[in-house]
Amino acid sequence: MSRTGRATPDAALVSAAQQGGAHALDALVAGSLPLVYNIVGRALRGHADVDDVVQETLVRVVRHLPDLRDPSAYRPWLVAITIRQVRDWELHRRTTPARPVAVEAMQEVPDPGPDFADLTIARLGLTDQRREVAEATRWLDADDQELIALWWLEEAGELERSDLAGALGLSPNHAGVRIHRMKEQIQTARTVVRALRAQPGCAALRAVASSWNGKPDSLWRKRLARHVRDCGVCARTSGDLVPIDRLLAGISMLPVPAALAGKFGGSAAPTALAAASAKAAGAAKVAGAAKAAAVAGGSSLAVPITAAATVVVLVTATLVGVKLSRSPDTEPAANPLPVAVADSPSATPAPLPTTKPPASPTPTPKARATTKAPAAPPAATSPKKGVAVWTFNGVSQALASSKASWYYTWNPRHDGVTTPKGAQFVPMIWGTKDVNDSALAAAKAAGPYLLAFNEPDMEGQANMSVEQALDLWPRLQATGSKLSSPAVAFGGADQGGWLDRFMSGAKSRGYRVDFVALHWYGGDFTTANAVDQLRRYLQAVYERYKKPIWLTEFALIDFSGGSARFPGQAQQAAFVTAAAKMLGGLSFLHRYAWFGLPATDKDQSGLFRTGTTPTAVGRAFVAAR
Numbered sequence: 350m351s352r353t354g355r356a357t358p359d360a361a362l363v364s365a366a367q368q369g370g371a372h373a374l375d376a377l378v379a380g381s382l383p384l385v386y387n388i389v390g391r392a393l394r395g396h397a398d399v400d401d402v403v404q405e406t407l408v409r410v411v412r413h414l415p416d417l418r419d420p421s422a423y424r425p426w427l428v429a430i431t432i433r434q435v436r437d438w439e440l441h442r443r444t445t446p447a448r449p450v451a452v453e454a455m456q457e458v459p460d461p462g463p464d465f466a467d468l469t470i471a472r473l474g475l476t477d478q479r480r481e482v483a484e485a486t487r488w489l490d491a492d493d494q495e496l497i498a499l500w501w502l503e504e505a506g507e508l509e510r511s512d513l514a515g516a517l518g519l520s521p522n523h524a525g526v527r528i529h530r531m532k533e534q535i536q537t538a539r540t541v542v543r544a545l546r547a548q549p550g551c552a553a554l555r556a557v558a559s560s561w562n563g564k565p566d567s568l569w570r571k572r573l574a575r576h577v578r579d580c581g582v583c584a585r586t587s588g589d590l591v592p593i594d595r596l597l598a599g600i601s602m603l604p605v606p607a608a609l610a611g612k613f614g615g616s617a618a619p620t621a622l623a624a625a626s627a628k629a630a631g632a633a634k635v636a637g638a639a640k641a642a643a644v645a646g647g648s649s650l651a652v653p654i655t656a657a658a659t660v661v662v663l664v665t666a667t668l669v670g671v672k673l674s675r676s677p678d679t680e681p682a683a684n685p686l687p688v689a690v691a692d693s694p695s696a697t698p699a700p701l702p703t704t705k706p707p708a709s710p711t712p713t714p715k716a717r718a719t720t721k722a723p724a725a726p727p728a729a730t731s732p733k734k735g736v737a738v739w740t741f742n743g744v745s746q747a748l749a750s751s752k753a754s755w756y757y758t759w760n761p762r763h764d765g766v767t768t769p770k771g772a773q774f775v776p777m778i779w780g781t782k783d784v785n786d787s788a789l790a791a792a793k794a795a796g797p798y799l800l801a802f803n804e805p806d807m808e809g810q811a812n813m814s815v816e817q818a819l820d821l822w823p824r825l826q827a828t829g830s831k832l833s834s835p836a837v838a839f840g841g842a843d844q845g846g847w848l849d850r851f852m853s854g855a856k857s858r859g860y861r862v863d864f865v866a867l868h869w870y871g872g873d874f875t876t877a878n879a880v881d882q883l884r885r886y887l888q889a890v891y892e893r894y895k896k897p898i899w900l901t902e903f904a905l906i907d908f909s910g911g912s913a914r915f916p917g918q919a920q921q922a923a924f925v926t927a928a929a930k931m932l933g934g935l936s937f938l939h940r941y942a943w944f945g946l947p948a949t950d951k952d953q954s955g956l957f958r959t960g961t962t963p964t965a966v967g968r969a970f971v972a973a974r
Contacts, residue, residue, distance in 0.1 A: 363420035374414075377423075378407055384424075384507060385431050386605045391486075391498035392435045400609050406434040418875075428508065428516040432495055485538035487565035490844060493531045500528055518882050520872065520909045523839055530845070534570070541573045544583040551582040731933060731974060735775075735942035736956065737902060740765045743960020747946055748772070750963070751956055752971050755940060757901070759803055761792040779803045780811035784821050793828040800866055800901060801825055802835035806847040810838070815850045822860050836866035836901050842889035852894055864897040864939065865890060872907030874916035876923045879905055880931050891937045900932065900941040904954040915953040922969035929973035943970055 365373035382403070389402045410430055417426055486497050499513040514524035544554055557576045561569055577583040735755040738748060748756060749769035758766065761776040761783065768774050776792040777800035778784060792799050804810035805818055818835055825832055840846040848865075855862050869886055871879040883903065891898055905924050907914040915921070925943070932941050948955025948964045956967035963971065 360420040360423070363414075363417070363423045367414050367417065367420070374411065378411065381407065381410065381427055382609075383605050384427065384502070386609065387502060387507075388428065388431045388498045389435060391501060392432075392495045393438065398438060402434050402438050403609060406431050409434065424508075425512045425515050428499070428512050432499075432516045435495060435498075481539050481542050482535065484542045485535045488538035488541065488567065488570040489531065489534055490567040493527075493534065496527060496531050497535075500531065514909075515873075518886070520839075522909070527843070534567075537574045538565075538570050540577050540583075540586075541570060543586045544573070544577045547583075547586045551580060553580060554583055731929070733933060733938065733940050734929065734970075734973065735940055736970075737942050737945040738763075738766055739945065739947060741947040741949075741959075743957070744946065745769075746960030747957035747963075750961070750971065751946065751967070753942075755942070756946070757800060757942065761788045761795065775800060777801070777803065778825060780805070781813060781817065781821065784824050789824060789828055793830060797831055798833070799825065799828060799830035800833045800836065800899075804838040804868065805835045806840070807838045811835070815847060815854055818851055819854045819858060819860070822855065822858075826861055831863040832861060833864050833866035833899060833901075834862050834896075836868055838868055841865070841867050842886065842893055844893075848890075849893070862896065864899055865894055866899045866901045868902040869900060870902075870904060870906045870908065870944075871924075872905075872909050872914075874905055874907070874920050874924075876920070876927050879924055880927045883928060884931055884935070887935060887938060897939045898937055899939055902942065902944045903928070904944045906954060918965040921954055922965045925966055925969040926973055929970075933974065 362373050362377055366377045385406050386399070386403050389406065390399050393399050393402065410427060413430075417423060486501075489497060495517065499508060499516060502508045503510060503513050510521055510524065514521045517524060517527075519527065544551065545558070554573070554576055558569075558573060561573075732754050734753055735757070736748070736751055736753040738744065738756045738758050741747075744765065745767040748766065749772075753769075753772060755773040755775055756763075756766075756768075757775045757777055759777050759779050761778060763774045766774075774795060775798050776795040778788060778792060780802060802811045802813060802818055805813035813835075834848060835851060837846070837848045841848045843849060852862065854860075867887070867890060869883055871882060873879050873882065887898055887900065905916050905921055916924075929941075932938050943956065944954055946956050948958050948967065954966060955964065956970050957963050
């Protein structure tokens, strides 16, 4: 239960809506509207398209409601779909070129009105420091607009931390790190807001801001904050700032505008009659039935059906049709389709998913060769497919049987492992201790590629600062090998994250990075969700750096509870099959490596128990194309 005791939609109501109950569906949509509106409104900063995105979100919620397997998980599922729609809108806005608008058509364009910060201040009656916090949110980086939309609602008691993390595809720990960084930005922005409003104010600050156009953004936040921090006059204005958490605790959600609420909150009769009509006559006749119901109902059904509401009616009929065509005794498939398309969230379609990766095996395993590779190993099925290897009984035979095209050992050498015919060993310089003449010479002799620095952003792994990695980079470059970036544990697409700072530093120093190496571990064990989250993460990293990607560790392992939680073998195997198909279709994804080859009680994602005994996951990996 949250601090304010928010009401989670009753699972019985969700189930009734899934079964085609029109009144239940109306109540579910109406109850979901405030949360969706507050997330979208704040994430889009009150853009004129907020209503459209809210409506499209609710339409998709209704359309895919039958796919939700656990009715009690409705709320985080709803939040995840909302964030997906926000991201789709942002992507469309960035990639669609602006078209010229005729002068006579300009009068048809709606006035965008005040932004969400203004609306929050006005409608909630915020005063003093709460008002300053609302104004400060305008100055955040673009990447933090989704985060502030969710965190604000968490502080209001409307979301749990698990809802927030799941919607963003992060572990709770990683979400906490991002929230902490965002709060620091808001706190900095509050000092700027207060200094700019001070009377008579600082003449030097006015001079710094003389070329500013008056529109808050992250660049000017940094410039103005630098002055405020170093100026004695401005610093005196920010001496009594109350912590943000205390200011926002228990604050209400912003009320939904009447015009938007009217589209979803009117009489349930048109929707119910449309659904009943669909049962009798089929989904194709629903639009006409709904219109007839609105006309025939007289004064009791006087609420007109708007264009957006008609879409919801049509989707409601589709929902009913799906339920009628499904045998009541038929259970949902154990594993959904392997890849969730953009229009089809199935359970928790959060985008950029990564959970806290595990500790990799010891970088320099001291193992002995125990078996020889078979004379005629089977051919690999994909040039991308690889596996992370450490030694165990029968390692060479298992590696040959895996049909992996390449492998690595977290080491510049592969002592104790025989490379199968047609496969390739790729060396790694694991951390600072491996930057020595012997290891670098071995790496150079091993082949054209070199993996660099294993999880430098994690304690217990390479654990390096960005500056350390950059200072050592010329020695890796000197091998002449094609170099990967350091393989971060998570956050590869984050602006200002470890990898982002490294790539920026390498560019400024003129260093070479030929491809990006990444790790990914999924805590959502639903196949379609996990595959979609992985795809989105890879896509986001590629969009940031525009370099080929090697996924050098991945599997389904949930670390959000502090210790590793594994899915069942069937779930892991289904993910292997679906993920391999998805990864094979990504042109920018050049190689991937499963974690890992051996399967023990500890390493439950492994492929082989012995050299000749594959797990269910191993059989799926061998067959993967």
